[in-house]
Amino acid sequence: MAEKRRRRAATVEKVEQVLDATERIMLDEGYAAVSSRSVAGKVGINPPMVHYYVGSIDDLFVAVLRRRAEGIAAQLADALESDEPLRSWWQLAADPRGSALFIEFIAASNHRPALGKVLGEYAREVRKLQMERLEELLPLYGLDPIEFPPALVAAATQGLAFGLVADELGGHDTATAEARAAMDRLIDRLEARRKASTD
Amino acid sequence: MAEKRRRRAATVEKVEQVLDATERIMLDEGYAAVSSRSVAGKVGINPPMVHYYVGSIDDLFVAVLRRRAEGIAAQLADALESDEPLRSWWQLAADPRGSALFIEFIAASNHRPALGKVLGEYAREVRKLQMERLEELLPLYGLDPIEFPPALVAAATQGLAFGLVADELGGHDTATAEARAAMDRLIDRLEARRKASTD
DNA sequence: GGAGAAGTCGAACGGGCGTTTCAACTTCTG
DNA sequence: CAGAAGTTGAAACGCCCGTTCGACTTCTCC
Incomplete structure (x- = not known):
């Protein structure tokens, strides 16, 4: 086995730029618009350099996903x-910035x-994190863990958030504002109940 | 303006075959695998014929969507x-066969x-249908229309269903069986409550 | 049965794709 | 300061894409 040759600092920085550009393209034009040429064009390098930096296009998507997923998983844990765990979680889940990329990843993963x-x-890890914590949390919110x-709770919350973000990004007018307002009020009530019970 | 000459019966049938093949490809290989050549290959015709039948590839996707959407909207209304409206609706929403195609459409619509x-x-029409009916229905289930x-309710139910189907199709192991079982039990309780209240 | 529309076929267009190759260049290291 | 390792540029490979075109056959209707 040949020992690994270390990359120069400038290269490491360029790799980050490539991942940034890929995210940008995914958000602006959809994952299907990501190609070695489009990414290279955005960064200002030649197409083959993308492969030199990150390998195949599959590797590129995986690298972008891993970088983001680590950040989001950490935010979720926090x-x-x-x-106010429920409120914080919901704010994170319902934030279009975070969810938009993952909608693209879900779509792209269908044929990658x-x-x-x-x-x-990543999905399993996040769900596990949510479920373990909800086990302790739900009783505090006055929710029967047998009924709910x-x-x-985890699947519904995440599904609702994704649905809202997807409709909003698509510009579909499906009363998402109404749903968001109602969810906020529901969380208000639950957090108040929790506060009362822990006093 | 020349009056339109009507299409031959065989052609109408071929158009259906083209739409069928497109659906099949979307489900098996993802929407990105749909092309005039792949569709033509599946039907046993030449690529240009796809355009002759349905127009551009955009038109092809739209035709497939419209055909399916009409069917699903009718099923939803029924x-x-x-x-047992809630149970029937949930069974329809949580059925992978129906939802899988729409996940592809959502993904494809990002750059089409x-x-x-x-x-x-279509999303607006379906949501409107759900909301109007839920307005009457929710009180019967003992759900306060102010709280919920x-x-x-519409966004959460649909979001949950899509999330479950997406995870299951992707083969991600995110406790979807547990969530489905809990949802079934919740619906059991709600339908029983409704039955009791209407007696 | 013949005019003309509907349908079919094969070839071709320009273009984008992922990726490889290879030679030239820079930068670091001993 | 030489040579090794890392980096870059240009060109090219084969492939698939959407779509158009013109010539052909088949059908329909008067």
Whole structure:
């Protein structure tokens, strides 16, 4: 086995630029617009350099996903340990900036098995994190864990957030503002109940 | 203006075959695998014929969407008028066969504006249908329309269903069976409550 | 049965794609 | 300061794409 040759600092920086450009393209034009040429054009390099930096296009998507997923998982863990876990979690989930990229990843993973595998690992990790914490949390909110088990609450919350963001990004007018307002009020009530019960 | 000459019966049938093949490809390989050549290959015709039959590829996606959307909207209307509206609706929403295609459409619409427009019209129509019916229905289930307004219930139910189907199709193991079971039990309770209240 | 529309075919257009190759160049290291 | 390792540029590979075109066959209707 040949020992690894270390990259120069400038190269490491360029890799970050390539990942940034890829995210940007995914958000602006959809994941299908990502190609070695489009990414290279945005960064100001030649197409083959993209492959030199990150490998195949599959590897590129995986690298972007991993970088983002780590950040979001950390944010989620923080949110679930905050003063108002439900509210913090919801704010994170319902934020278009975070969710928009993942909608693209979900779509892209349908015909990029390598990406799907990584996305699956991440989805399982996030769901596990949510469920474990909800196990302790739900009783504090006055929710019966038999009637509303963590698996259901987690899936419904995330599904609702994704649905709202997807409709809003698509410009579909499906009363998302109304739903968001009602969800905010529901969270108000639940957080108040929790506060009362822990006093 | 020359009056339109009507298409031959065989052609009408071929158009249906083209739409069928497109659906099949979307489900099996993802929407990105749809091309005049792939569709033509599946049907056993030449690529230009696809354009002769349905026009551009955008038109092809729109035609497939419209055909399916009409069917699903009708099924939804039926479900919401059935004996157990909530259960029927949930069964329809949570059925992978129906939802899988729409996940592809949502993804494809991100970079096909023409498709996005039609999808938006359809999403609005479906949401409106759900909300109008829920307005009458929710009180019967013992749900306060102030606490749980139709917009929230509709978005959450649909979001949950899409999330579950997406995870299952992707093969991600995110406790979807647990969530489905809990949802079924919740619907059992709600339908029982409704039955009791209407007696 | 013949005019003309509907349908079919094969070839071709310009273009974008992922990726490889290879030679030239820079930068670091001993 | 030489040579190794890292980096860059240009060109090219084969492939698939949407779509158009013109010539052909088949059908329909008067």
